[in-house]
Amino acid sequence: MPDQNPDQNNNDYPSNLTPLYVLGEFGLIDRLTSDIKLYHKETLKGVGDDAAVIDAGEKVMLLSTDLLVEGIHFDMVYTPLKHLGYKAAVVNISDIAAMNGIPKQLTVSVAASSRFSVEALDELYRGIKLACERYKVDLVGGDTSSSNKGLIISVSILGEAEKEEVVYRSGARPNDLICVSGDLGSAYMGLLLLEREKKVFQVNPDMQPELEGFDYQVGRQLKPEARTDIRETLKKLGIKPTSMIDISDGLASETLHLCKQSGTGCRLYEDKIPINPETRELSMEFKIIPSVAALSGGEDYELLFTVSQNDYEKIKGAEGISIIGHMTDASEGKAMVTADNKEIALTAQGWDGMKNDEPGRL
């Protein structure tokens, strides 16, 4: 009874089999979930949004899950375990925020190799519990196991919302305004900074990391926050977004998701994309166009959403929210208008969990 999956490099892959990186994460998900059958009328939305939506009678429940794998999603050389635990919870909380819901309960499963001690897991859970306290989420279950290599964290989250409150990726219409909370690109520049200092340290372990002046960028990478406050902000403004998604993979990738699922095109305006001044500075240092850091960097966990043109007066002065473009008819394509008024096609260059040979990623 030979192993069906002999350990081998991609180089000598049998010709009748397809390596995972060929499809990439989204291609793979599309393939694996294309023929899914749903059996319950309570399942209002299955695969394909930030969370599944389940009719629970009075309200709807929102269910989402995220997997963090050492060496793929995080590097233990510069990631404090407490921060990692916090982040693992936050990326899930963000998924519920992206549905315009309220995060309520989460489960945490951890597989750790023998190089992790009980005290290390204490630290990890301290971070998880801190996020639970900050966002008022109940840690209600999980699973622990050993692993043969490294640390794997799987978090699942349950949120709730009124039925009419839920915002899907698919609701945008041509002419809707494209808005984003906070600023973008900082988490990515934080990552590049940490990676640079890691390399310096590997060459000369006596060197101290030069992270000074860039606390914000490093913090955005290691300990992001979820924008659960946007739901309240928009409610107070009397606005219900027409579509929404959180920015985990980069502005370009997420905008394309909204366009694809809403059946629209879009125009983003480069000079409207909110970027922190130090992030801009750091980008130049790394010879990266700042808007590219925002478009392709990811992990900012800000919310990208669309609102009706009719809500322009309500949203235009909202603090911490930027209008960065508008939806168009699908026939007009998906593009960014640069500062010098040229149109470039929007392509997803974002983080892909299946392609870990990306520049700037582990």
Place this chain on the structure above:
Amino acid sequence: MPDQNPDQNNNDYPSNLTPLYVLGEFGLIDRLTSDIKLYHKETLKGVGDDAAVIDAGEKVMLLSTDLLVEGIHFDMVYTPLKHLGYKAAVVNISDIAAMNGIPKQLTVSVAASSRFSVEALDELYRGIKLACERYKVDLVGGDTSSSNKGLIISVSILGEAEKEEVVYRSGARPNDLICVSGDLGSAYMGLLLLEREKKVFQVNPDMQPELEGFDYQVGRQLKPEARTDIRETLKKLGIKPTSMIDISDGLASETLHLCKQSGTGCRLYEDKIPINPETRELSMEFKIIPSVAALSGGEDYELLFTVSQNDYEKIKGAEGISIIGHMTDASEGKAMVTADNKEIALTAQGWDGMKNDEPGRL
């Protein structure tokens, strides 16, 4: 910035840190979850049962999660990927059955190393979808990622139940009858058989595995089923169990969980434990006392439950359900009465995801 968790063997572990295996899975869970705060009144039950219980207004929702790690929970040498996918879904479905609920939606996260092809994941998902079809569960989401080593599968499941239907581990009272569905120990003997044939194969790859005559045992290990039918059976008999748990870690471990959480003692009767004749035969061949296979083997995914003495007449003739003992006052201890009428203390020798040096396990 040195790694906080230098890769090292347990042998040279720093004296101020505690290796994970010292606490074991349940000790670790107790430690990590001891100081959890709950913020929502909707969280009726958090950590500590087969699933969390969440008040959703008309009904309650049940949330559970399980992690399967290659090399710890399964061995790709003899585990067909389709069976593995099926099992990953079933072990979660079983958790909902153990709460007397109806499984409804599940999410699947997979991390796979580059030795797994797209076609391999197709097979895995074929098994997951087959279980979803068989148990009428909707696959509603998930996450995919690469991993540096092996395959990791994390499944989370949502079930529902009427509020008054839910059965907890904690409801048993002294004198309640201890019952079990199906038969026990077969999955464990199936595992030992597969491990034996693996070793034979490693010595001589031309040898064909000798599994004939033991399809049942091998099937119980590789492709278990969840007892979602027990809920209906008991409902028809007019019985609501006082406590319930599914048998994933072995009869002894699960009985002790019920006793601990219900604050009772117990007596199990060795000669009442249902064991399949071939499993008994195979046990003898492996020089294992059959009841020990049932007590410590695990992975049978049968349901262990208690019913009131008043329900004795209703349950005694029920097909496929065995009465194997009764609860006692806590002061009477937890014991098994052997066939020759001796009492032996019940101890958990079951599967522990943190101690993978167990006999018969990977």
